[in-house]
Amino acid sequence: MTSMASYQPVLSISKPENKEENQFDIYEAFQRILKDEQMSPPLAAILALTEVIENSNAGTMFELVNALKDGAEILKHRTPNPISLNAGCELFIAFVTLLPHDSANFLDLKRELIRQGEQYAAEALTYRQKIADLAVGFIKDGSVILTHSYSRVVMQTLLLAHKRKRISVFVTEARPRGLGIKTAEALTAAGIPCSVILDVAVAYVMDKVDFVLVGSEAVVESGGLINAVGSNQIAIIAKAANKPFYALAESYKFHRLFPLSQYDLPSHNSKILAFTQALQPDPPGLMGQNPADHSGSADKSQIKMSPGLDPHPPVKITQEQICQNNPNVDYTRPDLISLVFSDVGSLTPEGVSQYLVGMFAG
Template sequence: MWRRSASFILDKHQNNKPMSLTPSIDSPPPLSASVADENPSPNHISAYYQTRAAHHEIVTSDWLEQAQAAVRRYPDQDSPVSEKPFSVIEEFNKWRQQPALAEAVAAIRALAAVIRASDGNTMMELEIELKKASDTLKAWDTTSISLTAGCDLFMRYVTRTSALEFEDFNSAKSRVLGRAEKFGEISNKARTIIAMLSQDFIFDGCTILVHGFSRVVFEVLKTAAQNKKLFRVLCTEGRPDKTGLLLAKELAKLDVPVKLLIDSAVAYCMDEVDMVFVGADGVVESGGVINMMGTYQIAIVAHSMNKPVYVAAESYKFARLYPLDQKDLEPALRPIDFGVAVPLKVEVERSARDYTPPQFLTLLFTDLGILTPSVVSDELIQLYS
């Protein structure tokens, strides 16, 4: 279980609701039979792997009337609903079909659509509807850090506008929608900004080690190739899904010299490396990162040999989380095929990601700027203040 900072205590009652045993068309697909037969487990493959603050106000009678009206208008999710003209999950899945669009950005686009589709008559109703939609998206995959962080940042950003600033509700709603669309555009351009900021650190003749297929890291390397920089890349294979092989193919199309490594050859080849570039599924309060399994050990090897480790991560992946060790991570499970039958008595580690502490990282390239790990907590305070 995640240990969250003392400054952000979540209401736990939602986590105590009974889980439905009825499968949904929007639920992540179950574990494949070949893996499930050999390694029975009550857990399913996480949707994360499949895809990759309350305000304290003065309570007035008008406020209570709006709140009661909103609750009556939007009943609890457990109550039967006769008609659902708009589904935030369907909207989210529509945006997710775009290969270049990150999962968190797809959620941001879906939440903006909630504002457009809302027929609420007060800011209270609109905020409650947005909160329910955000909670629905976060519950769709509780293991996705970027999805949760993106929804939280969206809610914090767009609800800063108060209805009291405007003459009528329509003006307030238009301002909220404008903020939502602006936030979506900023998030969508994050990779381009990161790629531009990182170019001064890639020099002619350098060798870069990458791990897995991070779209933002690929954007960094693609921009460097387009700028006619001469460099080569060492790609780990990224088993079991061979994401490193996919990245190597894309880099080869750009005529970038690439060497493919087996994952266990990282230490063997580290003396050839000038820098390590990795992506992140989440950047936590300590300045550490959560990323594809194997990132931690690569960072340890690079640190021991005085090689800089750079992280490329969009600001919507900044999460108010504080893991202390690997066991604090909620497992994001994946299927693993060893090519041979695994005996039933043999346990298989199927987690898809690990946690790299900040002392093994050099710099983080973000759309907020180039940061040291120690600055991340300050940036989180600004993002959520």
């Protein structure tokens, strides 16, 4: 993993007054840091973990690492989709574990870890600009681009491309969260020709686009991509149409995870895509009646239904129910991805795997 020692601070995160360790709430700190719109979950997790160090009474490295792991577990269990923040926690804990140091005492070491964690988060905010500068070189004048949902780094790239070249953008609606609308509104306000398409119209529009450009929740060890649900089917359609599928990902989103299917993702649970229990209406004529009151020899023609009762009541399914029953992210296989643009360069999916090995090898 790249050392954090060379990074220079470019921001400061406001913190509340120090609390006793048993009063410190890492999730509260995480949510407070996320209020900065430029902060992504991995960076917010790193800064929250630096506050764990600041509030910890650990006297040894073993105790400190355990406190960090406990904090990471709290964040994981209290966040509905913990994938990207897991990547940040994983990176910071590996850094703390592998950091060579010559501190005179453990208190000085803790101060150094806090300083470098904050410096890394500050430097990491510049990664989107580096990625945008790199990716714009692959965008030709007059390009028609398809993007999905909302991504800060994709937005920065498209806005930069608009300053230098002529582009137009198709944006998926990106249900269930509908964040594609946010993207389209921002692009339109910037003067970029933009059109919102239904998620189910991706195949319809694919022949019109030059390439697909998406952001990421995480890039995993296989070189595959975890991103807003729908990314996988867009990649499949792009592959069938022989159109490049590019992903943009900051290196702090590289995650030591190796999913083999959608159901291996940490965000998956039994409530996703579950079948609702079908209604079992009473047989005609028995509405409101006790079956035990009628023997097999009873004349069913004499049993009358209660007035005003419908044996088949109407069923309504709300958008909220649909959202709760569907995933927010999905997994895209590495063979569907053309390139991953990152602050460490343009990588093939195989290159991502190699980089991850080196990053966590010290």
